[in-house]
Amino acid sequence: MIKIKGLNKSFGGLHVLKDVSISVGKRKVVVLIGASGSGKSTLLRCINFLEIKDSGDVILMGKQVDPQKDDLNKIRQNVGMVFQHFNLFPHKTVLENVVEAPIYVKGISRQDAKETAIMLLEKVGLSDKACVYPAQLSGGQKQRVAIARALAMNPQIMLFDEPTSALDPELVGEVLQVMKDLARDGMTMVVVTHEMGFAREVADRVVYMDEGRIVEEGVPQEIFHAPQHVRTHAFLSQVLA
Amino acid sequence: MVIIYEIFMENLSAFMAAMVVTLKLTVVSLVLAMFIGLLIAFFKISGNRLLYSIAQLYITVIRGTPLIVQLMFLYFGIIELVILPAFWAGSLALAIHAGAYIAEIFRGTIQSIDRGQMEAARSLGMSYPLAMRRIIMPQAFKRAIPPLGNQFIIGLKDSSLVAYLGVPEIYGTALYVQAENFNPFQTYLVAGFYYLVLVIIFTFLVNKLENKLNVEENEVKYK
Ligand SMILES: Nc1ncnc2c1ncn2[C@@H]1O[C@H](COP(=O)(O)OP(=O)(O)OP(=O)(O)O)[C@@H](O)[C@H]1O
Ligand SMILES: [Mg+2]
Numbered sequence: 001m002i003k004i005k006g007l008n009k010s011f012g013g014l015h016v017l018k019d020v021s022i023s024v025g026k027r028k029v030v031v032l033i034g035a036s037g038s039g040k041s042t043l044l045r046c047i048n049f050l051e052i053k054d055s056g057d058v059i060l061m062g063k064q065v066d067p068q069k070d071d072l073n074k075i076r077q078n079v080g081m082v083f084q085h086f087n088l089f090p091h092k093t094v095l096e097n098v099v100e101a102p103i104y105v106k107g108i109s110r111q112d113a114k115e116t117a118i119m120l121l122e123k124v125g126l127s128d129k130a131c132v133y134p135a136q137l138s139g140g141q142k143q144r145v146a147i148a149r150a151l152a153m154n155p156q157i158m159l160f161d162e163p164t165s166a167l168d169p170e171l172v173g174e175v176l177q178v179m180k181d182l183a184r185d186g187m188t189m190v191v192v193t194h195e196m197g198f199a200r201e202v203a204d205r206v207v208y209m210d211e212g213r214i215v216e217e218g219v220p221q222e223i224f225h226a227p228q229h230v231r232t233h234a235f236l237s238q239v240l241a
Numbered sequence: 242m243v244i245i246y247e248i249f250m251e252n253l254s255a256f257m258a259a260m261v262v263t264l265k266l267t268v269v270s271l272v273l274a275m276f277i278g279l280l281i282a283f284f285k286i287s288g289n290r291l292l293y294s295i296a297q298l299y300i301t302v303i304r305g306t307p308l309i310v311q312l313m314f315l316y317f318g319i320i321e322l323v324i325l326p327a328f329w330a331g332s333l334a335l336a337i338h339a340g341a342y343i344a345e346i347f348r349g350t351i352q353s354i355d356r357g358q359m360e361a362a363r364s365l366g367m368s369y370p371l372a373m374r375r376i377i378m379p380q381a382f383k384r385a386i387p388p389l390g391n392q393f394i395i396g397l398k399d400s401s402l403v404a405y406l407g408v409p410e411i412y413g414t415a416l417y418v419q420a421e422n423f424n425p426f427q428t429y430l431v432a433g434f435y436y437l438v439l440v441i442i443f444t445f446l447v448n449k450l451e452n453k454l455n456v457e458e459n460e461v462k463y464k
Contacts, residue, residue, distance in 0.1 A: 048364055050360055050363065050364060073363075073366050073367065073368050074366070076363065076364055076365070076366045077365070077366035079364075080364070080365075081361075081364040083357060083360070083361060085355075085357055087355070087357035087358060087360065087361035088361075089358065089361070089362075089376055089380075090380065091379050091380050091383065100365070100375065100376075101362075101365035101366060101367060104367065104371060104375055105365060105366045105367055105371070106366075133457075146361075149365070150364075150365070153365055153366060
């Protein structure tokens with residue numbers, strides 16, 4: 001589904017991603033972990049071209065993407081993204097947030113878009129909030145709406161960038177539950193998170209990044225119980241402590 | 242007091258007509274100024290160096306010179322090129338003037354919208370223009386209402402300078418009336434009163450609009 005080869009990305013003089021290669025199979029869930037500033041977000045954003053790589057290959061759904069030639073708007077329709085700070089559209093109701101892109105990007109009729117949206121809101125447990133504005137929602141509810149909004153485009157891939165990091169602890173569970181359901185339904189997912197419990201339970205593979213490189217990757221069992229690298233070990237003992 | 246009242250009553254119809262002219266000048270010039278301001282704001286955020294430079298030059302010149310100079314310069318410049326009634330020449334000059342300030346208001350509010358909004362929109366597959374139109378501008382417009390309201394009030398009062406082009410708006414009428422009755426103090430006081438009334442009405446309307454928009458996002462929307 002996603003194949004990345006020899007990816008490099010710099011911001012000015014700062015070399016943020018160094019020769020990163022990773023592949024994510026269909027219906028697989030990969031969890032990215034690593035210290036702050038290690039390049040997790042940048043890697044995720046290179047997958048949907050919110051950042052454009054300096055060099056290397058990004059192959060999505062079997063097609064090599066050339067950001068100069070290909071229509072990135074088309075590609076992004078297939079790659080949903082959920083952000084740490086939700087980024088809901090505050091001037092639109094929950095329902096309007098969800099139907100916006102299907103109507104204005106895909107050209108789906110308002111009626112059909114609404115039906116899908118209501119179904120998705122039911123799926124994330126928020127059908128009763130369809131007509132309120134984001135300002136009236138809790139963080140957990142906002143994030144669930146954001147997930148529904150991304151799903152409304154019927155993407156093949158979902159990217160999550162620390163979806164629970166901005167939430168009060170008691171609200172984390174409801175968002176993780178939605179993500180677990182999604183994984184169970186077979187969505188291909190790349191998730192940056194510090195929720196190691198989620199990684200253990202849901203991830204097919206865990207990837208540890210440090211200073212712009214992938215240091216280690218493997219099934220959760222290996223990474224958590226028998227990390228091969230000192231750095232992975234040090235990082236895990238810190239976050240699991 | 243008596244004489245103020247007399248001047249007020251004697252010139253009631255003249256000032257009422259003048260008030261309409263002032264309002265027309267203000268509305269026409271500010272609607273034009275909004276278009277100019279929006280265009281120039283887009284030039285500034287376009288990332289295109291040439292467009293940015295054009296916008297910057299325009300804003301620098303307009304903000305760096307007095308309105309009355311611009312008005313006269315443009316008026317005598319415009320009538321060299323096309324025959325334009327003083328009202329339209331004045332409106333155009335006022336629009337070009339206010340446009341520079343409105344451009345900065347729009348640029349500021351557009352840039353004040355959280356980056357995450359554009360990113361979320363783009364991540365859903367929206368093109369840049371679509372994201373601007375559907376997501377960024379509605380929020381930027383809303384944020385622009387208080388400073389725009391302020392700019393409108395300034396524009397309303399600035400329209401008085403068009404009197405020097407011979408347009409019979411409030412101040413122009415006062416100039417004429419005081420030359421007839423030899424009571425400049427009282428006459429200008431009456432003129433000031435009309436401006437004050439217009440500004441108060443306008444402020445009230447802007448506040449109402451602002452409240453309405455604020456309330457909306459904190460309510461449940463049924464449909
Ligand atoms: N747009 C940008 N311009 C300049 N530097 C950037 C930009 N985006 C990220 N960086 C830098 O790149 C490095 C990696 O950032 P990135 O956000 O990918 O890290 P991260 O692993 O997601 O960290 P965190 O856990 O804090 O989110 C950081 O040093 C960051 O300051
Ligand atoms: Mg990050």
